[in-house]
Amino acid sequence: MPSKNLLQRSLDAVWHPCTQMKQHERFPLVPLARGEGLWLYDTNGRRYFDAVSSWWVNLFGHCNPRINAAIAKQLGTLEHAMLAGFTHAPVVELSERLSALTGGALGHAFFASDGASATEIALKMSAHFWRNSGKPAKNRFVCLAGSYHGETAGALSVTDIALFRDAYAPLVRQSETVPSPAAADPLAMAQAAATAADALDAWLATHADTTAALIIEPLVQCATGMAMYDAVYLQRARAACDRHQVHLIADEIAVGCGRTGSFFACEQAGIQPDFLCLSKGISGGYLPLSIVLSTDSIYRAFYDDSTIRGFLHSHSYTGNPLACTAALATLDIFETDQVLAANRQRAAALTTAAQTLAQDSRVSNFRRTGMIWAFDVRSDDPSFGRKAFAAGLDCEILLRPIGSTVYWMPPYLFDDADAAFLVQRTGDAIDAALAA
Ligand SMILES: *Cc1c(COP(=O)(O)O)cnc(C)c1O
Helix, strand or coil: CCCCCHHHHHHHHCCCCCCCHHHHHCCCCCCEEEEEECEEEECCCCEEEECCHHHHCCCCCECCHHHHHHHHHHHCCCCCCCCCCCCCHHHHHHHHHHHHHCCCCCCEEEEECCHHHHHHHHHHHHHHHHHHCCCCCCCEEEEECCCCCCCCHHHHCCCCCHHHHHHHHHHCCCCEEECCCCCCCHHHHHHHHHHHHHHHHHHHHHHHHHEEEEEECCCEECCCCCEECCCHHHHHHHHHHHHHCCEEEEECCCCCCCCCCCCCHHHHHCCCCCEEEECHHHHCCCCCCEEEEECHHHHHCCCCCCHHHCCCCCCCCCCCHHHHHHHHHHHHHHHHCCHHHHHHHHHHHHHHHCHHHHHCCCEEEEEEECCEEEEEECCCCCCHHHHHHHHHHHCCEECCCECCEEEECCCCCCCHHHHHHHHHHHHHHHHHHHHC
């Protein structure tokens, strides 16, 4: 229907994610034309600094020439084939390289297309492991207060965010929650981690017989509002899981791929989980891809003459060669550009540039882990987040606050001038949102 504009056609035909569609009567959609580097451009020629990496997926900018070239080459070779009974170089190479990044500890890669599916796979594998090991009663899970692991029914069972969960509660077998180790005050973090670890240990001591796994977001609980915690909790959680014979699932869907400063967040605690879930940034923000890495001992519990002892889970696009190729190109950039080291410089520069904002009286709890910055804006307005999103667009910046928590998760390519722009325009957007 060419007579109607793109926005109206979108509202008529596209049901947008995580959106009360009626709010678009007040907050218009942004019709995108193209992306380049840090920037998204709309059909009116306006630009937006992608300060949230398009929902935390983009690592090296939009239309990155190196990732584009790798995908284009693969596109002319093999676009997709089923992975059951077949294999191909991109999926093998990606599995090997991810295993190497874990020092060989997590040497078996299972593929899917999105983060929630990775959560489902880790939960199912864990419970199935215990069933295969003669302990079928170990089929429940424990998660942290405020956790987010995706929004399919199984993933919701370990998600503790009322906004996403409550409407579907009757559909979900809710898991137990234990206290979060996160603390707003940096000086209280060590104590909060110790207290939460004690609570976990006590809970596992009485529930290990029926518990398959603990699932956590290492270092930062992102979706609940960038709640950050001390790495010592990961060490204590690993020890408690070992002591009580419960699996540890590290959901690194948001925090993996360098987001917290190390390639995997778990590295900062010197621990290995039994399962590690990856998605979002692993394909550079190009194509849907998720991966569950697991240990040899998990894998061996499924390896048998009996078909039903195998892991019979599948998705149509499992191991998609284009997505694997995007991931390989992403890993290449990490290596050739020494991204983790370069990010330490970027992080220091942006943190310095943000000092005035951090001390602003409108702001509290300014915090950072690696390439994630967050702070809380003093506002009682329940629509502050939407207003700040709209005001951000007016200031050429894509912000998507969680309630009154404003955060930056930028792609790994900003320079000092970009950092100054980000800080300045975020301040302007907060001013406008508080006045609106
Ligand atoms: C985004 C996210 C998921 C879900 O990933 P989707 O691809 O959106 O299904 C799961 N866990 C964490 C920690 C996430 O941030």
